[in-house]
Amino acid sequence: MPERIATPIEQAIHTPMLAPELETLKQPETPIKALPEKEVIIWTPRFMVTFALLAVIWLSAGSLIAQGLQNHLPFLSPNSKILLVETVFVFGGWITLLFTSRNTWLRLGSICGGAWGILSLLNFALRTFIPHLDDALIAYFTTAPSIVLLGTYACLSIHRTPIKRWDSYFVALLPLVGALVVLGLYFFSPLDARSLENIESWMGITARCLGIAIWWLRPSCWKTQTSPTILFGLASLLSLLFSIPRLITGADSVFLPQVAMLCFFLALCRLIQGELRHQKHT
Known part of the structure; x- marks a missing residue:
């Protein structure tokens, strides 16, 4: 049979239609994009309403108590009695956070916060039931909670926060900075002012200032833990203001x-809510 050239119609009939499939196989596969992680919503409507109600009720009660103490109501005095009751609620918040958290840093912070609560309860209880206390003892029970609270802040500010170079240097140099500040106040103060009570007062003021700095001078805390950063920093700022003698008087001191x-209690509510929401989505 003589050779012949196939016509275009015969080529279309006998040639397998594989070209499109081969081209498809030659094309690089499109990488499958990873699905974004589901965002954990902490500020749910129910939590926002509860948060606002707690703030309104607490502030309203505090205003009434301040007015009652100004009017010399006997069942409200001294002021340490009211702070003793409020510290019980805050201490309960630390215990609740300890049992609901799974993160190591958060648990360490809760343990330090519980120690702060015990020292604060002891401080306000002594002031309430023992009216005449030694000044050195009062200075000690005022300073010790501030130092323990600084350790609490260091642990809580690391929780779910990206540790950058500035954060590492800041937390590592924190004890050294505090020691240098106290030593500077000691050596540059007059000799008659270097009493034990004054030294402990300087240590307490320094610890409160560093507590504010550990939250407010770190951008990573503002980005990842905005609410605790504002509330814990504001609590330490208020504590610093009314710890300075003769700075705040009258009803404001109450x-x-x-x-x-x-602020302590609301910050703890926010941390507890955050842990519960994260555990629910994991």
């Missing part, structure tokens, strides 16, 4: 400590 306790 009302501002209660606002500081409210």
Whole structure:
């Protein structure tokens, strides 16, 4: 049979239609994009309403208590009695956070916060039931909770926060900075002012200032933990203001400590809510 050239029609009939499939196989596969992680919503409508109600009730009660103490109502005095009751609520918040958290840093912070609560309860109980205390003892029970609270802040500010170079240097140098500040105040103060009470007062003020700095001078805390950063920093700022002698007097000296306790309590509510929401989505 003689050779012949196939016509275009015969080529279309006998040639397998594989060209499109081969081209498809030659094309690189499109990488499958990873699905974004589901965002954990902490500020649910129910939590926002509860948060607002707690703030309104606490502030209203604090205002009434301040006015009652100004009017010399006997069942409200001294002021340490009110702070003792409010510290019980804050201490309960630390215990609740300890049992609901799974993160190591958060548990360490809760343990330190519980120690702060015990020292604060002892401080306010002594002031309430023992009216005449030694000044050195009062200075000690005022300073010790501030130092323990600084360790609490260091642990809580690391929780779910990206640790950058500035954060590492800041937390590592924190004890050294505090020691240098106290030593500077000691050596540059007059000799008659270097009493034990003054030294402990300087240590307490320094610890409160560093507590504010550990939250407010770190951008990573503002980005990842905005609410605790504002509330814990504000609580330490108020504590610093009314710890300075003769700076705040009158009804403000009664009302501002209660606002500081409210900031502690609301910050703990936010941390507990965050842990519960994260556990629900994991």
